[in-house]
Amino acid sequence: MATQAVKVKNGEGNAITGAAAGLGEKISRTLAETKEFLHDTRLELKQITWPTREDVVSTTWVVLVTVAFFGVFLWLVDLGVNRAVQAIFKKFGV
Numbered sequence: 540m541a542t543q544a545v546k547v548k549n550g551e552g553n554a555i556t557g558a559a560a561g562l563g564e565k566i567s568r569t570l571a572e573t574k575e576f577l578h579d580t581r582l583e584l585k586q587i588t589w590p591t592r593e594d595v596v597s598t599t600w601v602v603l604v605t606v607a608f609f610g611v612f613l614w615l616v617d618l619g620v621n622r623a624v625q626a627i628f629k630k631f632g633v
Contacts, residue, residue, distance in 0.1 A: 590598075
């Protein structure tokens with residue numbers, strides 16, 4: 540049996556070379572877009588007005604006090620609802 544080799548050509552060269560060229564262009568385009576994104580990100584970060592240490596400390600205390608207040612408040616509400624449900628169950632003998 541004889542085997543025959545078949546050459547496949549497209550307009551730019553063989554199929555493998557064309558696919559590799561397309562992949563190379565895609566990678567270089569992705570790298571350029573990534574570089575541009577990082578550059579734009581650095582520029583945006585320079586425009587941010589960062590809070591002072593005192594601002595961060597004071598707002599942190601506000602958050603902690605608020606969380607503690609609502610934690611105690613919800614605990615008391617839960618305790619009240621629990622006792623009310625127990626009283627209703629006791630009244631109906633459940």
